[in-house]
Amino acid sequence: MTNSDLTPDLKYVRTEMTHGISPPRGEHGLANWLRTNLFATPVDAALSVLAILVLVWLLPPMINWLFVNAVWTGADRSVCTTAAQGGIQPEGWSGACWAFVDAKFQQFLYGRYPIDERWRVKLVAVLFVLALVPLLIPKVPHKGLNALVFFFVFPIVAFFLLVGGWFGLPYVETPLWGGLLVTLVLSFVGIAVSLPLGILLALGRRSQLPVIKLFSVIFIEMVRGVPLVTVLFMASVMLPLFLPPGVTFDKLLRALIGVALFASAYMAEVVRGGLQAIPKGQYEGADSLGLNYWHKTALIVLPQALKLVIPGIVNTFIGLFKDTSLVYIIGMFDLLGIVRQNFADANWASPQTPATGLIFAGFVFWIFCFSMSRYSMFMERRLDTSHKN
Amino acid sequence: MASQDITESGRESPGVSWLYDPKIRGIIYQAVTFIAIIGLIWWIVGNTVANLQRANIASGFGFLNGRAGFDISQSPIAYSSDATYGRALLVGLLNTLNVAVIGIVTASILGFLIGIGRLSRNWLVRKICLVYVEIFRNVPPLLVIFFWYFGVLSVLPQARESISLPFSSYLNNRGFFFPVAVWGENAGLIGIALLIGLALSFLVFRWARKRQMATGQIFPVYRTAAALIVGLPLLAFVVTGFPLSFDYPQLGTFNLSGGTQIRPEFLALFLALSFYTAAFIAEIVRAGILGVSRGQTEASYALGLRPGQAMRLVVIPQALRIIIPPLSSQYLNLTKNSSLAIAIGYPDLVAVGGTILNQTGQSIEIVAIWMVIYLGLSLITSGLMNWFNAKMALVER
Numbered sequence: 001m002t003n004s005d006l007t008p009d010l011k012y013v014r015t016e017m018t019h020g021i022s023p024p025r026g027e028h029g030l031a032n033w034l035r036t037n038l039f040a041t042p043v044d045a046a047l048s049v050l051a052i053l054v055l056v057w058l059l060p061p062m063i064n065w066l067f068v069n070a071v072w073t074g075a076d077r078s079v080c081t082t083a084a085q086g087g088i089q090p091e092g093w094s095g096a097c098w099a100f101v102d103a104k105f106q107q108f109l110y111g112r113y114p115i116d117e118r119w120r121v122k123l124v125a126v127l128f129v130l131a132l133v134p135l136l137i138p139k140v141p142h143k144g145l146n147a148l149v150f151f152f153v154f155p156i157v158a159f160f161l162l163v164g165g166w167f168g169l170p171y172v173e174t175p176l177w178g179g180l181l182v183t184l185v186l187s188f189v190g191i192a193v194s195l196p197l198g199i200l201l202a203l204g205r206r207s208q209l210p211v212i213k214l215f216s217v218i219f220i221e222m223v224r225g226v227p228l229v230t231v232l233f234m235a236s237v238m239l240p241l242f243l244p245p246g247v248t249f250d251k252l253l254r255a256l257i258g259v260a261l262f263a264s265a266y267m268a269e270v271v272r273g274g275l276q277a278i279p280k281g282q283y284e285g286a287d288s289l290g291l292n293y294w295h296k297t298a299l300i301v302l303p304q305a306l307k308l309v310i311p312g313i314v315n316t317f318i319g320l321f322k323d324t325s326l327v328y329i330i331g332m333f334d335l336l337g338i339v340r341q342n343f344a345d346a347n348w349a350s351p352q353t354p355a356t357g358l359i360f361a362g363f364v365f366w367i368f369c370f371s372m373s374r375y376s377m378f379m380e381r382r383l384d385t386s387h388k389n
Numbered sequence: 390m391a392s393q394d395i396t397e398s399g400r401e402s403p404g405v406s407w408l409y410d411p412k413i414r415g416i417i418y419q420a421v422t423f424i425a426i427i428g429l430i431w432w433i434v435g436n437t438v439a440n441l442q443r444a445n446i447a448s449g450f451g452f453l454n455g456r457a458g459f460d461i462s463q464s465p466i467a468y469s470s471d472a473t474y475g476r477a478l479l480v481g482l483l484n485t486l487n488v489a490v491i492g493i494v495t496a497s498i499l500g501f502l503i504g505i506g507r508l509s510r511n512w513l514v515r516k517i518c519l520v521y522v523e524i525f526r527n528v529p530p531l532l533v534i535f536f537w538y539f540g541v542l543s544v545l546p547q548a549r550e551s552i553s554l555p556f557s558s559y560l561n562n563r564g565f566f567f568p569v570a571v572w573g574e575n576a577g578l579i580g581i582a583l584l585i586g587l588a589l590s591f592l593v594f595r596w597a598r599k600r601q602m603a604t605g606q607i608f609p610v611y612r613t614a615a616a617l618i619v620g621l622p623l624l625a626f627v628v629t630g631f632p633l634s635f636d637y638p639q640l641g642t643f644n645l646s647g648g649t650q651i652r653p654e655f656l657a658l659f660l661a662l663s664f665y666t667a668a669f670i671a672e673i674v675r676a677g678i679l680g681v682s683r684g685q686t687e688a689s690y691a692l693g694l695r696p697g698q699a700m701r702l703v704v705i706p707q708a709l710r711i712i713i714p715p716l717s718s719q720y721l722n723l724t725k726n727s728s729l730a731i732a733i734g735y736p737d738l739v740a741v742g743g744t745i746l747n748q749t750g751q752s753i754e755i756v757a758i759w760m761v762i763y764l765g766l767s768l769i770t771s772g773l774m775n776w777f778n779a780k781m782a783l784v785e786r
Contacts, residue, residue: 037512044511051513211419215426225764227725229739230756237752241440242433322529329732336532343539355540362528362536369527 066359069095073102080350087350097352101360104342108360111178111333117170121181124158128188136375138382151192174252178333180364182252186259186324186334191317193260198267198316199306203297205268206275216268223265228323232258236330255327263320270312274305307383314376318369325365336361437753444750452749453478459744461736463652474745481741482762488658488737489724489766495663496723497716500670507675518671525668530726533665538657538733557637565656566638569649573632582625583618590614654735658727666723670716677712678704709781717774721767728763738762 038048071079071089080097081087089095101108110118131150134140162185165171177185204216223231235258239249278301286296306313328337339357342348407413441448453475460470464480465487506518525533543562546552551559551566558567572579590613597608626633639646681704689699730737739759746755 037510040510047509047511048513051511051517055517209415209419211423215422222760222764225767226760227728227739227763229728229731230759230763233739233743233746233759234756237746238756241437241752244436245440245443318527325529325531326729328531329729336529336535340535340539351544354543355536358532358536358540362532365529365532366524366527370523373527 066096071097071099074099077348077350080352097356100348100353100356108179108338110181111338112176117172120161124161174250179338180335182334183324187321189256190259190263190320194263194267197264199271201268202271202275205272220265220268223262228262228326229329231262232330255332266316270309270316274309277308278305310376310380314372318372321368446750450754452751477741481736481738485727485737489727492659492662492723493720496666496670499667501674503671504674508678522668522671525665530665531729531732534657534661534729537660542653542657559638564653565651567649568635568637571634571636575629576632578629579622579625582621586618586621590617654733657733658730658735662723662726666719669719673712673715677708680711681707713778717771721770724766
């Protein structure tokens with residue numbers, strides 16, 4: 001039944017739909033995109049032209065250096081140096097020396113960890129991924145058990161595997177560790193220690209008990225006021241002085257203590273921000289339900305506070321991950337340190353080596369930090385229960 | 390009646406011990422913490438004293454008067470290896486302040502430009518700024534320093550084949566060389582003229598503001614101030630007979646002579662800190678501008694302000710309130726990150742202190758000096774920023 005049957009005499013009422021008129025020319029397509037996004041105003045147009053000029057000036061040489069002129073394989077420095085520098089490349093050549101990264105790749109990963117024992121590091125890496133990935137995917141069940149495995153069982157297993165000396169595994173002393181292995185060990189322990197310690201310090205700073213509050217404030221402000229380099233110096237030079245004669249600490253352990261204490265002070269401030277943002281009614285509501293302090297904190301306050309400060313917590317993690325590179329200054333060789341150390345290798349020294357090695361190390365650091373920040377954005381959206389759009 | 394029963398029985402009833410009184414519990418907790426921490430400190434101090442006695446190290450700050458015996462590659466004040474340890478530390482402190490102040494200025498300018506660029510309507514500018522921020526936020530600062538030092542500045546040509554830049558300046562692997570201005574006689578007059586210009590423009594600014602408040606008439610303050618600040622010294626320059634000449638760097642066979650040299654260590658540290666911190670400042674600026682609600686901009690358009698005016702008079706003053714607190718912590722971070730200088734041999738406070746520590750073994754004193762100085766710098770910076778913040782803060786009834 002059509003409309004015309006119902007209203008036969010209304011001749012001016014349209015009986016079928018018309019097609020929409022297509023937008024005017026220039027309101028869609030590439031030309032419109034260019035006009036609104038690049039050439040909206042004269043200033044915009046000038047900026048665009050300037051930006052294009054800068055890109056044309058920068059990008060082709062960069063791509064040339066990184067890929068086109070780069071050397072991918074080779075046995076020693078001769079492939080990455082010009083004839084005048086004692087190599088095989090023509091005069092004026094410049095390009096990335098990926099052959100250097102290729103030759104040193106194992107060292108960048110493991111440091112001087114004995115070659116026959118490297119399967120242990122690989123096994124730990126596999127266990128790490130197996131324990132971490134289910135923890136990161138929200139849909140996988142048994143989060144509590146998984147967290148227990150990741151934060152308590154895995155570190156113990158990893159410790160025995162990496163250090164050795166038990167169950168017939170040869171002992172590998174920590175000065176032999178290096179490269180990405182040290183970076184990841186430092187960051188993992190730093191993260192696992194600094195989060196609980198930071199929460200405790202933040203609670204201490206918000207505590208009603210003046211003595212506990214005072215100690216927390218002194219610790220947090222002292223650590224936040226000084227650079228990590230001095231904290232590491234303190235851990236490496238002064239810690240042996242603080243201990244009874246004869247007691248010695250492993251160098252890696254000292255760096256770990258320094259990094260973890262430093263990060264926990266920053267973590268404490270982040271968590272305190274979250275605690276302060278929880279309305280007073282939540283505390284009072286918990287009190288009126290008869291919960292004691294720890295129940296109130298663990299069941300009511302912290303779940304809300306930590307959710308609020310996820311970006312800050314992950315930022316602190318990223319900062320900690322980047323800061324592990326500073327252990328180079330107290331004579332340890334993490335990823336950046338081992339790359340830096342290899343510049344001096346006479347077999348590979350060339351004008352192109354440092355830049356290539358650093359770009360490689362930067363890329364590795366970038367991947368880790370960037371994925372952490374993207375994951376935190378994902379979690380933030382997932383946990384967002386507010387009603388704002 | 391019932392409530393009275395509860396309050397009375399709460400403490401007096403026989404089943405509840407005083408152990409459950411929160412006040413008494415609090416005192417017990419605090420006493421335990423206090424005793425534990427004091428005990429720990431006591432133990433550490435005892436161990437340290439025993440260790441120092443065994444190592445035959447005299448504690449105290451007397452060593453600061455000893456002869457340093459090492460050279461410092463760059464120093465803003467007179468220093469030789471015969472100077473004292475105290476003076477060497479002072480040189481280190483000045484070098485730290487030097488790179489921190491210049492770095493803060495550059496990082497702020499760069500960061501504000503990139504932060505505004507991230508909000509640009511221009512797609513290309515927006516993307517370039519995004520790529521910049523994402524690259525520099527996600528790599529360690531030490532790596533950026535190494536990149537500038539080993540990857541860029543060390544592979545520059547030798548002095549003989551220096552890259553020549555405009556204004557007779559040269560760039561080679563020994564640093565950046567540029568002409569230095571040599572002021573002739575009566576040049577002090579130009580400085581005095583500049584000071585007078587600054588003072589006059591300040592007075593004009595205050596007078597114009599008062600008049601605008603009272604009558605609504607606008608006085609062209611910026612143009613007057615520019616004329617005063619540039620014009621007066623220029624006038625003095627002409628009157629005193631152009632007392633200015635330049636000492637140009639001369640290209641010799643092995644090195645450059647004359648002019649001023651900026652060493653690659655300083656240049657690498659300065660560039661790395663500025664580029665790294667600028668990425669963080671850019672994000673802070675972006676968040677600050679986005680934090681001002683759109684209604685503010687629309688309302689100022691409704692009042693008839695032009696986009697530039699709306700930005701300058703309405704959006705930026707409000708955005709600054711959001712920007713300043715995190716910005717000040719970035720400034721502190723930059724100052725603290727300048728201690729990475731030790732990795733490339735720029736003689737800052739930590740590098741000089743490390744050398745002294747190795748020579749004398751006075752580790753406790755050196756670490757204490759570091760802590761006091763860095764804590765002091767932090768307090769001064771945060772004090773300044775708090776003052777500025779209070780000036781910019783919302784004035785409420």
